[in-house]
Amino acid sequence: MVPMACKGTDGAIKKIALGFVFLFLTSFLIIYYEIRRLTCATTNLCYASPFELSPMKELDIVVAIFVIGTMLISIASYYSSCGGE
Secondary structure, three states, X not given: OOOHHHOXXXXXXXXXXXXXXXXHHHHHHHHHHHHHHHHHHHOOOOOXXXXXXXXXXXXXXXXXXXXXXXXXXXXXXXHHHHOOO
């Protein structure tokens, strides 16, 4: 059963906020990809020996953890606040 406080306007606001989170993440990934391409084209940070990670690969891992964590936290907070509507 959905609480009365989550019906109507509150539910719409939460859906809009979740949409803005995904819009932010999409924009962040597009900007990150372009900066990464520019960095790889102008420096040699993308190349490493076979047994070590390049600095850009390490940054890719950090960005992936940030994006996945943000998605999971936003979806979990949306579903836990009003039972998922």
